[in-house]
Each structure stands twice: as C-alpha cells, then as structure tokens.
Amino acid sequence: MKMLDLVIVGGGMVGLALASALRNSGLRIAVVDKQQPAEILAEASPRVSAINLASERFLERLGAWSLIQRKQPFSGMSVWEKDSFAHFEVEASQFQQPHLGSIVENSVLQQALLASLKESSVDLLFQTQIQSVSENEQGMVLVLDNQQMLFTRLLIAADGANSPLRQQFRIPLASWDYQHTALVATIQTTEPHGNVARQVFTPQGPLAFLPLWSANECSIVWSLPVALAEELASCSVDEFNHRLAATFDLKLGLCELVGARVLCPLTARYARQQVQSRLILLGDAAHTIHPLAGQGVNLGFMDAAALADTLLQMLVDNIPIDDPRKLRAYERWRKAEAVQWLATMEGFKQLFSGDDQLKKIIRGVGMRMAAHSLPFITPLLEQALGLNGELPESAR
DSSP: OEEEEEEEEOOSHHHHHHHHHTTTSSOOEEEEESSOOOOOOSSOOSOEEEEOHHHHHHHHHHTOGGGOOSEEEEOEEEEEETTSSOEEEEEGGGGTOSOSEEEEEHHHHHHHHHHHTTTSOOEEEESOOEEEEEEOSSOEEEEETTSOEEEEEEEEEOSOTTOHHHHHTTOOEEEEEEEEEEEEEEEEESSOOTTEEEEEEETTEEEEEEEOSSTTEEEEEEEEEHHHHHHHHHSOHHHHHHHHHHHTTTTTSSEEEEEEEEEEEEEEEEESOSEETTEEEOGGGTEEOOGGGOOHHHHHHHHHHHHHHHHHHHHHTTOOTTOHHHHHHHHHHHHHHHHHHHHHHHHHHHHTSSOOHHHHHHHHHHHHHHHHOGGGTHHHHHHHHTSSSSOOGGGO
16 A cells, blocks of 8 residues: 555646645655546647636746747737627736736646656556545545555545546535537637637627637637537538638638537536545536636636645644644635636626627626726736735745
8 A cells, every 4th residue: 555645636737736736845645547648739729728827827836837838828808799889808018917818728738737747756647547435534545446555644636527536425516507518629710819819799608719829820619508509510611610700700800610629518516515524626626617707727726726835834834734624724715716706707697698688788888887997897807817816825
C-alpha cells in the first residue's frame, strides 16, 4: 500500500492545477485518471476556455502560463441582441489592463500544467481507474484496477460534472436542465477578429465568437434548444456556414467551418456539500453553470487556488490537512462563490431568453445604460474578469 497525503481523482485542468500548486509543499500527492491526457493537434481544437485575469495570475504562479504558446488574449468585448438596439462594448483600457482575458484550448492548457509537474514528485497515474474506496479513522483506502492500493488522508474529486465519486458518496445535488445544448466548433472568417470576443443574443440562445491565435479563426459556442442544436450539427457544411453567418449578422463576413462540430448538453449543478469528511469536490464535480459568461473553468481554477492556499497555510500553522474546521471554512467560501455565479447566470439567461417585447426593451435600455455609464456595470465586469471579489491569495 502506498501512503499519500492527497489523491486527486481527475487529471483535467482543475485537478492538475491543484497538484501543481502543491507540488513543492512536501505533501505526498498522486493524480489518478482513467484517460490519457489529450494530445495537442496541429489544428485548433473546438474545446476552448476563456481564461480570466485571476486564473491567468494563478497559472502564472504555477509556471504553466508561460509554457502556453497557443493562447489568444482579447482586448475588447462586443455584445448585442439580434434585431434590437441593445448593444454594449468594453475595452481593456477602461480597466487599465493590457487585455481582458485569453482564449486557450483545453488540451493545450492541460499539457502546460502537466509540464509544470515534470520535475516534481507528484505521481501521475493515467489510464487507471478506482475500483473501490473505503474510509477509516485515519483516511481513505483506494484499490485501483491494477490492484495497487493507495492510502490517503484527503481524497479530491476533480472527476467532472458527472463525478463518480460524488455519486458514490451520495452527496446531494441540486440541478436543473437548461434545455439547451452548446454547439462548439472552430470557424474561419473572411474578416479578422481584431482580438475582440463577440456575443450575440438571439431568441434561440446566445452565440459567442471567441478569437483564436490565427487572425481569421474563432471558436464558437452556440447555445441552442436541443433539437435545433442536433439539426445544425448534422446539416451540410454549406448550410451550417450560411445559417451561422446570418445569425451572427455577418459581423466578421462569411463563415467557414473548420473541423468537427461538437455538442455539449448544458445543465446547472450545485453540490450541497463540497466537503464530506475527507472527500473534497473540486471544479465541475462541485458546480456547473451556463457558459454564456465563460466562468465555469475560472470557478474551478479558483477552487483549486483556494484549496491550495488553505492547505499550505495549514501546513505553516502546523494544523493537520484534514482538520474539519479549516476545511468547512474553505467549503463555505467556495459554495458562496458558486451560488453567486449560478444565480447571476440564471438571471442573465432568463432576461435574454425569448422574444418578448417588454424584455427586449429592458435589455436595450440596460445595455445602453451600461454602455454610457460604465460604473453601472463595472463591479460585475471586474468580478467576471477576475479583478475583484474574494479571490484566493495566489490569484490576486
């Protein structure tokens, strides 16, 4: 049996970020994942994340950010509603920042985090599954599918939205189906994106064009009713290109699909407990939100940063890392943050859903007020960008 302090189940971006943040702590750490990390392909992957400034600072401190070659900072945002006067734009200079965030492929970010662990003592157990978990007074005992046994003081579930560990430990989950599916793909446009992230709200749902490192390529996230998303995912490429350009009001000219179209069902989730005894839920295992503001992965990175800061301070104070009082304080902090963003995204989704004329007037007036009086919306924008709020020390 291998004796460990921390076993992180899930070798995705959030799980690896936690491992990287603790790699020099002296803690004995292992990462377990049933899959091999995704390889970086020559062409852009359709699965990307919008990394805000707080997450960027956190990744810089981990030494991972500088390892990423394919990232695209964006210096402006443009948001409007189709067939309406509602329109809003913001630039990085308004916040005295060089940029507002960056678009990075998930696989590229995962590989950078793996590289940050290269010289560390963290055990990486990929293509390995957990067969059983049992708990005693000292910790957790894990049996892997290769018959190896691990003992750990803390077990971290960073195993995704459908977390098997969350289900195994029967942690109650509040969830609601958005009745939408996100269609994601890489698009080439006739006009350059100009390092601006764009989003149009339509009666069917929001469509975002996120700039990639190639001047004429964007990653799209198109939130649609399930049947319509499936139709657009299977129609001819020419028809898809035409309908996409028309929905986007030809803002970047004609659109051309590059590569595959991927569908991602959208569901809001909120685990009623993020800490249960020695089990801690992290990232999507603890919460998922609508992607219209691109905050999902940033919430996960802040979970990792907050937990790492908490554990490191416990080590400094000579407090056991499984001390329930300290872990409960961490849980209250992260649950409050998740609830706030879930409520905010639900409010935006309800406000921008449908074609009701009264809603359209409210949306138009609200966007005009925001555009002409930035302080009206500055606190929310600053929090979304990672410039304020109750941020972990390592992300400030």
